Amino acid sequence: MTVDEASTIQIEQLWVPDSLDKADAADFLAAVEVSRKVRMQTWGTDDLAYTPLEKLLELADPYERQIILVAKIDGIIVGTADIALPLTDNMDLAEFTLDILPEYQRRGVGRQLLEAAEQLARAEGRTMILVDTNHPAASLHTQADGQLVPGSGLGFVPIASREVDFAQRAGYALQHIEQFSSCALPLDSKLVAGLQSEAEEANAGRYRLHHWTDRCPAAWLEAVAVLENAAGEVAPEEDEAGPELSGMVFDAGILREAEEAAVAQGRRTVVTAVEDLATGRLAGLTTISVLAQRQDVVFQDDTIVLQEHRGNKLGLLIKVANMERLSEQFPDARVIYTWNAPENRYLLTVNKQLGFTTAGVTGLWQKELPDMGPKMTSSE
Incomplete structure (x- = not known):
C-alpha cells in the first residue's frame, strides 16, 4: 500500500x-x-x-x-x-x-x-x-x-x-x-565469587588488575594503544568490539582525544585492564560505557585479550571485575547490553556464565553505490 x-x-x-x-x-x-x-x-x-x-x-x-x-x-x-x-x-x-x-x-x-x-x-x-x-x-x-x-x-x-x-x-x-544480549545488574554476589575463583585459579597469580574511570592513567596510555591496534590485526576470538570497520591506528594522543570527546558528551567510561606481571605489559582490557542522561542502562564495549595470553580466563577475570566496579560507581545501573559476532565463541561463553541472555540479533547489510565519475560542468 x-x-x-x-x-x-x-x-x-x-x-x-x-x-x-x-x-x-x-x-x-x-x-x-x-x-x-x-x-x-x-x-x-x-x-x-x-x-x-x-x-x-x-x-x-x-x-x-x-x-x-x-x-x-x-x-x-x-x-x-x-x-x-x-x-x-x-x-x-x-x-x-x-x-x-x-x-x-x-x-x-x-x-x-x-x-x-x-x-x-x-x-x-x-x-x-x-x-x-x-x-x-x-x-x-x-x-x-x-x-x-x-x-x-x-x-x-x-x-x-x-x-x-x-x-x-x-x-x-x-x-x-x-x-545482541542483555544481563541484569548488579550481579549475584555468589555468582561473582565463584567466577572470580575460577578465573584466578586459571591464571595462577601471574596477572594484576588495574582500574580507571573516564581517563587512562598516563603510565598505561601507550600500552592501551598497543592493545587497541593488536585487536584490529587478529581474528576477534576474544574481542568484543564486533567487526572492525576502522582503519585508525591508535596512539596516546588519539586515545586522549577520544576520552575527551566522550567526556564532552557527558559519557562515563569504566575500564579494567590486566597486567602480565612477568613483562609489566597489559595483556587485556574491557570497557563499559554509561550514557550522560540514562545511567540505568549501560553498554559493554571492547573486551580485548592479546592472543599470547589467551587460555588463562583473562576475559572472564576482567569482565567480572569491571561489572562489579560499575555497580559500585553507578548503583542505578540495572541492565547491561552487548553485541558479539557469532564466531566469538569464547566471549559468548563468558557472557553466558555472567548471566547474559540473547535478546535478538542485528543484521548488517551492505550496498555499493555506482561510481558516478567526476562531476562535469557545462561549457559556456
Whole structure:
C-alpha cells in the first residue's frame, strides 16, 4: 500500500537546534520520539532509545558527521533516516539507521527516505552504504528454510521479516550478524565469587588488575594503544568490539582525544585492564560505557585479550571485575547490553556464565553505490 495523493510524503533535512527548550526544537523532539517508538515496537523497551538531550550531545561527535532526514505526512514526522559519515577514516562509507512509525510502515515512507539518504551519501562522495536490521529473539525460532545466512556464513536473520524484505528489495546484501544480549545488574554476589575463583585459579597469580574511570592513567596510555591496534590485526576470538570497520591506528594522543570527546558528551567510561606481571605489559582490557542522561542502562564495549595470553580466563577475570566496579560507581545501573559476532565463541561463553541472555540479533547489510565519475560542468 502506498500513501494516497492527499497525503504526499515530504522528505527534508532535520534542523538541529542549539537548545531543546526553544520553539525551533519541536521537529527535533518529534524525530527523537519516532526513534523511541520504533525501538519500543522492536524490543518491547525503550532502553536503546536516545533521550533528546543524549541525541543532541551525540551529534557533536568529532569523529563522524551526522545528518538526519525526516519524512513528513501532513506536516507530521513519521520516519527518520540517520546518516553517519565517518570523518577520520573509511571516507567512502556512510551508515544509515532508518526508523518508521509502526502505523506508517509498508506505505512507501522507508523507500523514499532510503532513496533520499543514498542520494545525499553519493553527493558527499560516499559509495559504500551500511544499513542494519534488528530482530528480537522471539522472531528467531524459524526452520532452516526460513533463515537468511550472511556472507560470513555464521548466524541468520528471519527471511519473513519485513526489514529483511525491505533491505533485499533495496539492493542490500547481508554481510554479517551480531548477537545482541542483555544481563541484569548488579550481579549475584555468589555468582561473582565463584567466577572470580575460577578465573584466578586459571591464571595462577601471574596477572594484576588495574582500574580507571573516564581517563587512562598516563603510565598505561601507550600500552592501551598497543592493545587497541593488536585487536584490529587478529581474528576477534576474544574481542568484543564486533567487526572492525576502522582503519585508525591508535596512539596516546588519539586515545586522549577520544576520552575527551566522550567526556564532552557527558559519557562515563569504566575500564579494567590486566597486567602480565612477568613483562609489566597489559595483556587485556574491557570497557563499559554509561550514557550522560540514562545511567540505568549501560553498554559493554571492547573486551580485548592479546592472543599470547589467551587460555588463562583473562576475559572472564576482567569482565567480572569491571561489572562489579560499575555497580559500585553507578548503583542505578540495572541492565547491561552487548553485541558479539557469532564466531566469538569464547566471549559468548563468558557472557553466558555472567548471566547474559540473547535478546535478538542485528543484521548488517551492505550496498555499493555506482561510481558516478567526476562531476562535469557545462561549457559556456
